[in-house]
Amino acid sequence: MSIIRPYGDTTGDGMVQVSFTLPIKHSKVADGAALQLANKMGMEPAMVVHSKPMGDDFTFFVVYGQVNHLVDTDKVQVVERDFPLLTPKEANAVIKETLRRPLVVVGACIGTDAHTVGIDAILNIKGFAGEKGLEYYKEIEVVNLGAQVSVPALVEAAVTHRADAVLVSQVVTQRDAHLLNTREMSAAFREAYPAGERPLLIAGGPRFDESMTAELGVDRIFGRGTTPAEVASYLVHRTTAKEPAA
Amino acid sequence: MRLDLDPATIARARNLAARAGEPIVEMAKRHTTVAVERATLRLAGLGGADPDGTPWVNHLVDAVRADIGLEHGVALPVWHALAGYDNDLARLAEEAAAGQVSFRLPEGADADLAAKRSREAVGAGIARLDASRIARDRMISEIGDAPRKPWIYLIVATGDIYEDIPQAQAAAREGADIIAVIRSTGQSLLDYVPEGATREGFAGTYATQENFRLMRAALDETSRELGRYVRLTNYASGLCMPEIAALAGMERLDMMLNDSMYGILFRDINPVRTFVDQRLSRQIHARAGIIINTGEDNYLTTADAVEAAHTVTTSQLLNEYFAKEAGLEDWQLGLGHAFEINPDVPDSFRLELAHALLAKTIFPDAPLKWMPPTRHMTGDIFKGYLLDGFFNLAGAMTDQGILLVGMMTEAVVTPWISDRDLALQNVRYVMDAAGRLGEDFHPAPDGFIANRAREVLGESIDLLGKIIDEPNGLLDAIADGTFGLMKRPADAGKGLEGVAEKSEAYYNPASSILEGEEEE
The missing domain is CATH 3.40.50.280 (Cobalamin-binding domain)
Structure with a gap:
């Protein structure tokens, strides 16, 4: 069994980054909403490091955080192509x-x-x-x-x-x-x-x-x-x- | 920032391009096509389609062709027959589609009368082109133009014109000076123009007269709101090139993709068909004040951007020759080129600068169309964002006229709202930070950039020389795979069956008016 988690700068720190847009006006509420989404995605603690209005109705976020998920590579299933992909x-x-x-x-x-x-x-x-x-x-x-x-x-x-x-x-x-x-x-x-x-x-x-x-x-x-x-x-x-x- | 190139060498390249292009123009003048004849009918005001969606112009041209062939053009037989239908073109087309009309070629006074009536009808369409041009000029002077160059060019492509409209308006508000509506995949191979507002397309939206009208009206509204005229772009290419040019001219589109060889090379459309269709389409664009965008960037998506750099220059020279012959002026020539050199090649940015400067030096008065990297956008969006920054920098330093905004998610997804926002931030940063950098630097006369530009120009001259030496000139070069590695013989390809050699009696009021042979 081989268990791994994301690597930021220290083994096992579980750090990931995501970016996304929410259909909401840029505000403190918007930042909070982004944080809530990150938490629900399993990022805890999470930091909204960047939020920027895009027009009146949208806000763009960059979020860093720690995920609590583990990945077991032995349980990864892939459908292998039965021929090699060539250039x-x-x-x-x-x-x-x-x-x-x-x-x-x-x-x-x-x-x-x-x-x-x-x-x-x-x-x-x-x-x-x-x-x-x-x-x-x-x-x-x-x-x-x-x-x-x-x-x-x-x-x-x-x-x-x-x-x-x-x-x-x-x-x-x-x-x-x-x-x-x-x-x-x-x-x-x-x-x-x-x-x-x-x-x-x-x-x-x-x-x-x-x-x-x-x-x-x-x-x-x-x-x-x-x-x-x-x-x-x-x-x-x-x-x-x-x-x-x- | 300009290159110090020998003017005599540039003149020689231009001269060779003219020699390569002249036989093609002569060939184009000797032929007509179903699309040319349909475009003529569209200028005369015949629109609409039967309940199955087949346009009346197709029915009418097919009916004339079945009776007397295509070689005399449709104007004389149609306007001769029209006398019996109260000059109602739509009714004639309907009856012809039902097999109720038999067409004949009028002679003598009958022919003169039919020619005169067709000239009046088509003249009204030409007057619409003129009116659109005047309306555009007036709007620009009243509400203002794009604030600076290069103009920022953004794409929308939802497949649904009613989705495209709000997206286009949002893109304009975000900073786009030009909106291009990508066409549905495969429209170029349809031998008819679809009708009406359309809501379903494959990776793009059908080019129809009604879609043109709807989008232009929406952008007029946004232009007034923003205090700058937002230009609209579509595609006059494929099997209906001159028809779409006519519709675009009448509906006041501002730019059209219109390459002399793209359809031949990348869509396997017959070369003769393409050159004949292209000539009328460019005459219409010239009259309507439309800026054309040529497609040299495509060569670099199929061939290596360093090895094939001279084919871009060669094609630009040919596109310029064909455009000028058709009446277009320098300000209407959005000659294309692209930032497609593999970033792993040493000195790739210097090579890009050399190629971009070469184009700007040869065509100083043309608004060059600068296309972003696509081939080496790998899905690594971070690297892609950097590459787009360098693309923007090269565009700023070399004074490009039209900048198609590169997306870091190229080849990943159709751009998200955030992709577009980030891409525009990238453009703005580079333009604000380095937009006038070109004033401070000039390439060393014998440096890497100048030498590379001379090398490419020299290779282009060699290639033009070889093209002229072929027994059938440019047609043989196209058949041999000179451009974009595609081999396209003159007697093959789609749409060949829609070509006819003109008879002595051939008459086309649109060509006559646009060539200035007679006043409308």
């Missing part, structure tokens, strides 16, 4: 070394879904959350088919471009359209390719359950908040590890 440079290097050709990714919004926001966030160089999209990766060749692509057209594009992976984005979920479309897509790929030769199939969208891969017939599902680097790292992990797609 674009690292991803490019691995592809160059193992595939010795660009990794080809075909992406689309299938069905009647016209919301390319998801697929564009992952593929467009502009990217998402401060990360560049897959187009930015020198060793990844991106074919973005855009919106409202039919499943046969997607399969054809995947064959033509010799896709290593196919990314499908689904935002619209009316009548479970995202689930139906994704099943239709994975079935079509299983039909079009000999076993073990089909590209990786990846579905993405804010309403998917990431654990539904088997049910939908895809290799991976990425949910809300997924960044391009996570997708790229997964692609590199799967395509360069020589595991055949299921």
Whole structure:
């Protein structure tokens, strides 16, 4: 068992700092309110070291204090990503070394879904959350088919471009359209390719359950908040590890 | 603070940019696009949409195109047909959408008459641009302008115009001179302009005429309250660039993001489509007195800020050429650049100063748009706050015109109220403490900063030379991945199907009036 607590300048002092805003006019009452909040957060004793009015209705605080909580590192539970997260440079290097050709990714919004926001966030160089999209990766060749692509057209594009992976984005979920479309897509790929030769199939969208891969017939599902680097790292992990797609 | 650069070298760079840009302008003049034609109809007063949200301008342009193609422009066939509809454009568009109208290209006296009527209708829209410009000038002289430079630029982006409004007004009260309303992700790829006030967007708010009107009216109120005119910014980019320019001009927006190559490089929009759309959009901005902001900062978010510094200079020179050709004046050129050098690089601040000074020295009369660090903002908000302080200092020392306020929570959260407050304190401290520091210091003529600036200018000249030597000039350079590392061939990309080469009979009253070929 390993018990730790925050460290300010002495082992075991438990010191932390927080800053926050309260929707209240700057006053003695405001400072007291900040102190009360800090106490309720487990900071005892706490010091409001800075409070500043922001307009008439808000006050900003910086608070230092001692927390009475202990942390047991043996009881920490984390869900480990089952592939290493790579920077674009690292991803490019691995592809160059193992595939010795660009990794080809075909992406689309299938069905009647016209919301390319998801697929564009992952593929467009502009990217998402401060990360560049897959187009930015020198060793990844991106074919973005855009919106409202039919499943046969997607399969054809995947064959033509010799896709290593196919990314499908689904935002619209009316009548479970995202689930139906994704099943239709994975079935079509299983039909079009000999076993073990089909590209990786990846579905993405804010309403998917990431654990539904088997049910939908895809290799991976990425949910809300997924960044391009996570997708790229997964692609590199799967395509360069020589595991055949299921 | 200025650099001592050889004026002949700067002139040579400008000359090369003009040579690279001229064939593009010629190409733009030979083509039209669905967006150009729709913008023309918008200037003639056709707004609104069908119950499914498809704008009437889209219906009308599509109907004309289906009957006689796009190559003659829509003005002649539309105003020829309009005689049978009591000059009611909206009714014609509705009937055309229902397949009830068959369009033909008029000839002879019929064509002259249609041209004259279209000119009158579009002339009324141009008069609205003029009226907006006059209203802006009058408001600034009556209630006052931003108190000093650089103008402080803050962003709002809730997705809901009715949330944006109080946030924008609060930001103005806190010290913003310019409010930018970020657009919903992906609007640039919509081939139509959404209609009406909108309350849902992805990481931003749709650019619509009604949203423009609502926000400008709210900021007018706040401007009067504060005794300084607060400017409003939006985006004339993407597939509807000239339409949005027209709406912005008519609704008195003050600044528009409008880069010559951003859509091509970062949104994979067809290069020909972009250059054709861009030219009309800039002619409209010129007429409406709108300041454009170009997007060179984006190159540095994809390419290394030291290695790619010369691509920024090259793009600024090209943006300037295209802007001037379209009638914009120096005071309207918010040429972009950014503080994006890796802080771990030795002498990174000196390099930033060199690059910023180079831009200010080449474009002394342009209100340069200075963009804060984003790439090296890691989530360490304390380090980020320091970096933003240095960004502000570089902006102050090099006399930047428009300063986009950097947030220490960049890449962490959309800015909280306290983030914005701290960021503005940072700006104020630096401006008050060191705003005029540039008066006291000049870079040593053969020092690190001056030499670096010369090096970047030299690389930019080399690059422009290479661009000119390509068989298809700038289009080949864009196809090769010269800018932002993106490869964009001229025969690919979104929106290509909306481009047509003009016929002999082509007529567009908006272009004619804006190019001064005829008086409205």
